[in-house]
Amino acid sequence: MNAEIDTRIVRGACPHDCPDTCAFEYHVKNGKLVEVTGDKNHPMTQGRLCVKLKDFASHHYNPDRILTPMKRVGPKGSRQFEPIIWDEALSTIRDKWSGVIAEYGSQAIMPHAYLGHQGVLNGLTAGDAFFNRLGSTIAEKTYCESGSSTAWLMTVGPSGGLDIESFVHAKYIIVWGMNMTSTNIHGWPFIVRAQEAGAKVVVIDPVRTRTAKAADWHVQIKPGTDGALALGPK
Known part of the structure; x- marks a missing residue:
C-alpha cells in the first residue's frame, strides 16, 4: 500500500488563541498525525498559516504536553x-x-477567562449560567482587550469592525500602527488586491516595517505622537 493510500486528510481549525481560526488540513498516516497544512480552499485564510504552526504535529506528541x-x-x-x-x-x-x-460569600468567587482556543460560542459565554447561578462576582472576565474595547466604544460606538474581505473595493486604506504583513497575514492579501486595483495605502508607523515599505505613503511619526496626528486633520 503506497503512502497516498495510507495518508488521509482530516479538515479542522487551529486550536490556538487567535481570532483567525485558520482552516487546517490534518495529514493522518496510519492513525498518527504527521503534518498540518493550511486549507487553500478556505475563502479567508487561503492556506496561510503563521509561524506558531511550524512543527505542529511534533507539538501534538510532545512528552511535556x-x-x-x-x-x-x-x-x-x-x-x-x-x-x-x-x-x-x-x-x-x-x-x-x-x-x-x-x-x-459567593461574591468572593470571580471568574477570569477569555476566548483561548474555545471560539466565540464557548469562549465568550462559557460558564456564565453557572457563575450567575452561583452568585459570583461578574466582571469583564478578561483584561486582554478591555482598554482598546472601551476606547472603541467611546469613540466609534457599539459597532463591529469592517468586513476585511470588502477591503478589495476600497480606494484609500490607512494602516495605523500595525505591521500587517507579519501580524495579519490573512488581512494583508485583501489590501494588496485593493492596491493592485488602484487603491492608495497609507501606513502610519514610527518604524519602517515591511508593511510600511509596501505602502504608497509611509507617515513615519515620532513615537507617542499618534494622538496629535489623529486630532490634527480637519
Missing part, C-alpha cells in the same frame, strides 16, 4: 505538580470554593 489536571504539591514557584484524575480535580475545586463561600 499536559493531558490531565495537574495538582500543585509544593510551594508556589517550585513547579512541583502531580497528575490527578478529573473527579479528584472537580472535588478539590468544589471543596475549596465551598469553604470560600461559607466564610466570605
